[in-house]
Amino acid sequence: MAERTRIIEGTWNCTSCETRNILARHRSCPSCNNPREETGQESEFDFGEVDDTTGKSLREGVTDEKALSAANAGADWFCDYCSASNRGDSPICRNCRAERSSTSRALAEEPEEPIEAPRSRRPPPAPPPSAQGSGRKWLYVGLSLLTVFGSCMYWGSRTHGVTGQVTTTEWTRTVHRETFQRVSREGWRSDLSVRSSRMPVNGTGEVAGVDNIRSCFPRQRGTRQVADGTERVCTTKTRQEQCGTTEKCTRKKMSNGYMKETCRDVAKYCSKSYQDCDMRTRYRSEPIYDVSCTYDTFVWQPVDKKVESDRDCAPRWPALEPGPLDRLRREEKYAVRIGYEDGDTKEHVHEPRSETEFLAWKKGQSVPLQVNNFGSAQIVAGDAVR
Numbered sequence: 001m002a003e004r005t006r007i008i009e010g011t012w013n014c015t016s017c018e019t020r021n022i023l024a025r026h027r028s029c030p031s032c033n034n035p036r037e038e039t040g041q042e043s044e045f046d047f048g049e050v051d052d053t054t055g056k057s058l059r060e061g062v063t064d065e066k067a068l069s070a071a072n073a074g075a076d077w078f079c080d081y082c083s084a085s086n087r088g089d090s091p092i093c094r095n096c097r098a099e100r101s102s103t104s105r106a107l108a109e110e111p112e113e114p115i116e117a118p119r120s121r122r123p124p125p126a127p128p129p130s131a132q133g134s135g136r137k138w139l140y141v142g143l144s145l146l147t148v149f150g151s152c153m154y155w156g157s158r159t160h161g162v163t164g165q166v167t168t169t170e171w172t173r174t175v176h177r178e179t180f181q182r183v184s185r186e187g188w189r190s191d192l193s194v195r196s197s198r199m200p201v202n203g204t205g206e207v208a209g210v211d212n213i214r215s216c217f218p219r220q221r222g223t224r225q226v227a228d229g230t231e232r233v234c235t236t237k238t239r240q241e242q243c244g245t246t247e248k249c250t251r252k253k254m255s256n257g258y259m260k261e262t263c264r265d266v267a268k269y270c271s272k273s274y275q276d277c278d279m280r281t282r283y284r285s286e287p288i289y290d291v292s293c294t295y296d297t298f299v300w301q302p303v304d305k306k307v308e309s310d311r312d313c314a315p316r317w318p319a320l321e322p323g324p325l326d327r328l329r330r331e332e333k334y335a336v337r338i339g340y341e342d343g344d345t346k347e348h349v350h351e352p353r354s355e356t357e358f359l360a361w362k363k364g365q366s367v368p369l370q371v372n373n374f375g376s377a378q379i380v381a382g383d384a385v386r
């Protein structure tokens with residue numbers, strides 16, 4: 001890549017007569033003949049605007065011998081006696097003929113300016129577009145919802161104490177009678193093996209068994225995925241591709257009113273979409289057959305039940321007599337209704353798990369409760385709950 005260099009001439013402003021934009025080649029003001037000095041920013045040169053994307057100066061470069069020679073003379077120095085600026089390669093002051101001394105001040109060398117404006121910098125492998133921005137937004141939304149929910153929960157869980165009274169105690173008891181009965185079932189022949197059954201004694205010790213396997217025929221048991229050729233699957237993706245070149249320029253001030261500009265052509269990258277295609281295996285669904293049979297076995301079948309319920313008294317079991325191949329299954333359910341005043345009359349229903357716990361509750365007894373702001377009550381653990 002070829003490099004192109006240009007010398008750009010700066011301008012300065014006279015502080016004695018207010019003349020502006022004097023070309024650097026003039027070491028004295030063309031209007032008032034005041035020599036350029038270091039003070040009053042007279043030797044801080046303006047090099048004009050640069051192009052935002054290329055960093056290239058908008059000024060024309062200088063090409064005449066005299067200007068190029070001045071540019072290459074090194075940093076300016078200032079006379080100790082008359083303060084006039086002088087060429088870096090001149091040993092005596094052009095204004096008062098005094099010799100340059102070791103203490104004479106010179107314009108400081110300046111570092112090279114960056115190759116391009118930072119905001120137009122783009123590295124060749126651009127990162128894929130990420131969803132991080134929107135993801136973060138949703139994170140904030142989620143967090144604030146959580147905060148609102150949390151404060152609500154905190155307010156709702158605040159409790160206050162009230163005293164309730166047992167208004168009624170209720171029980172419901174059910175006895176199911178089940179009998180061990182022969183039934184016909186269907187099953188996969190591969191899962192079945194003949195096994196003799198055994199009848200229960202006092203409702204236990206039974207074996208269901210498998211017997212009289214018959215009427216076998218094939219039936220669909222499921223499906224499987226089988227490979228069925230290939231298919232071409234394409235997705236549109238984007239990548240960074242070089243698309244020609246672009247000019248990038250650096251600038252170096254030469255501390256004498258001139259600036260050296262170096263421009264190069266660098267690769268330019270553009271976002272291009274392309275099809276990313278793959279051959280993938282195609283699948284189809286295929287039925288799986290197996291042999292299904294009818295067989296005999298025994299199961300517990302519900303044949304009868306008796307329910308009894310009452311309130312404010314001790315629970316009792318409904319009477320049901322089991323036959324020789326029967327068993328009984330018992331279910332019990334208890335409820336203690338506690339009334340309390342909290343704004344208006346409310347009720348909390350407590351469900352004891354056992355008869356012992358149920359019997360500890362008596363109609364009319366006082367119960368300390370904790371009620372939260374959502375309106376749900378809890379019995380205060382202590383003597384009342386047993």
Ligand SMILES: [Zn+2]
Nearest residue numbers: 014017029032
């Ligand atoms: Zn002037």
Ligand SMILES: [Zn+2]
Nearest residue numbers: 079082093096
């Ligand atoms: Zn001098």
